[in-house]
Amino acid sequence: MTPVEQLLTIALCVAGTMTTRFLPFLVFSDKRPTPRFVQYLGRALPGAVFGLLLVYCLRDVSFFSGTHGLPELAGIAVTALLHLWKRQMLLSIAGGTVFYMALIQLVC
Amino acid sequence: MHCKGMRRRALKAAFPYTIPIFAGFWFLGLAYGIFMNVSGFGFWYPMLMSLTIFGGSLEFVAVTMLLGSFAPLQTLAMALILQARHLFYGIAMLEKYRGLGWKRFYLIFGLCDETFSINCTAEVPQGVDRGWFYFFVTLLNHLYWFSGSTIGGLVGSLLQFDTEGIGFVMTAMFTVIFLEQWRKEKRHDSSLLGLAVSAACLSVFGADSFIIPTMLCLLVLLTALRRPIERRCLMP
Numbered sequence: 573m574t575p576v577e578q579l580l581t582i583a584l585c586v587a588g589t590m591t592t593r594f595l596p597f598l599v600f601s602d603k604r605p606t607p608r609f610v611q612y613l614g615r616a617l618p619g620a621v622f623g624l625l626l627v628y629c630l631r632d633v634s635f636f637s638g639t640h641g642l643p644e645l646a647g648i649a650v651t652a653l654l655h656l657w658k659r660q661m662l663l664s665i666a667g668g669t670v671f672y673m674a675l676i677q678l679v680c
Numbered sequence: 681m682h683c684k685g686m687r688r689r690a691l692k693a694a695f696p697y698t699i700p701i702f703a704g705f706w707f708l709g710l711a712y713g714i715f716m717n718v719s720g721f722g723f724w725y726p727m728l729m730s731l732t733i734f735g736g737s738l739e740f741v742a743v744t745m746l747l748g749s750f751a752p753l754q755t756l757a758m759a760l761i762l763q764a765r766h767l768f769y770g771i772a773m774l775e776k777y778r779g780l781g782w783k784r785f786y787l788i789f790g791l792c793d794e795t796f797s798i799n800c801t802a803e804v805p806q807g808v809d810r811g812w813f814y815f816f817v818t819l820l821n822h823l824y825w826f827s828g829s830t831i832g833g834l835v836g837s838l839l840q841f842d843t844e845g846i847g848f849v850m851t852a853m854f855t856v857i858f859l860e861q862w863r864k865e866k867r868h869d870s871s872l873l874g875l876a877v878s879a880a881c882l883s884v885f886g887a888d889s890f891i892i893p894t895m896l897c898l899l900v901l902l903t904a905l906r907r908p909i910e911r912r913c914l915m916p
């Protein structure tokens with residue numbers, strides 16, 4: 573690839589990304605009220621999307637070989653328990669991550 | 681002066697929410713910069729790309745594309761497919777980002793997974809300007825990613841890593857955000873649907889191509905179940 577082709581490749585990545593980010597806001601303008609159905613989607617989607625993101629983080633974990641995803645599930649359990657107990661975002665995230673790192677570095 | 685105080689209050693309110701993302705983005709950004717460095721690219725590549733694309737997964741894939749031969753259509757298609765989930769973020773943020781003036785443009789530009797998660801779930805404290813709060817969350821996350829990637833590109837292979845598993849910070853963050861969303865819901869139809877459909881599509885389509893089928897299934901199911909979901913979950 574020549575430098576110009578490289579720049580074009582990067583520009584196309586930007587164009588693709590920005591299309592997906594701006595499109596909903598361009599279709600449903602700031603000035604007119606959003607259709608009822610889209611408002612419904614806007615309220616119903618976040619829950620579903622956070623479920624998707626959580627699964628997305630685990631997409632490369634193989635549950636049927638190696639450690640069977642047990643360190644990941646244990647890390648998530650520790651994070652969730654910490655969060656249900658203290659409800660301090662940073663504590664839950666740091667605790668879960670440190671627990672997971674210790675688990676895979678020292679045990680698995 | 682009033683405006684300055686307003687901005688400072690918003691920054692102070694926004695910063696704590698972004699600390700886990702600082703950890704995650706610096707780790708992933710460094711890893712990405714190092715990856716580019718050892719693939720033979722100067723540091724200005726990760727610098728430019730983290731500034732303009734600002735989307736982790738696509739940037740990693742872009743390294744492979746930059747090493748191959750020039751394929752504009754394939755590049756654009758790949759970008760659209762990998763980033764399609766942002767369409768959902770936009771729909772979910774339509775009302776929250778309404779009427780925020782010039783900030784709105786930057787907020788939409790920087791609407792990555794992590795920024796969306798915070799701005800969608802965080803309760804902006806009383807007396808803090810919403811627009812500036814969203815703005816600083818977006819800006820801080822953008823800066824973390826940009827600086828991490830650039831530093832990774834600069835120091836490259838000099839760094840020694842014994843931080844195996846620190847990438848889990850992102851999983852932990854999404855776990856917490858999922859729980860926060862869960863607490864806010866009266867019924868959990870949508871969250872459970874998201875988990876179940878994603879897991880099912882992941883096992884059917886595999887890690888590299890399950891996002892689009894998941895999005896389509898979710899759209900179809902949420903449309904079909906609109907009546908019961910609206911009645912059970914979303915009624916005030």
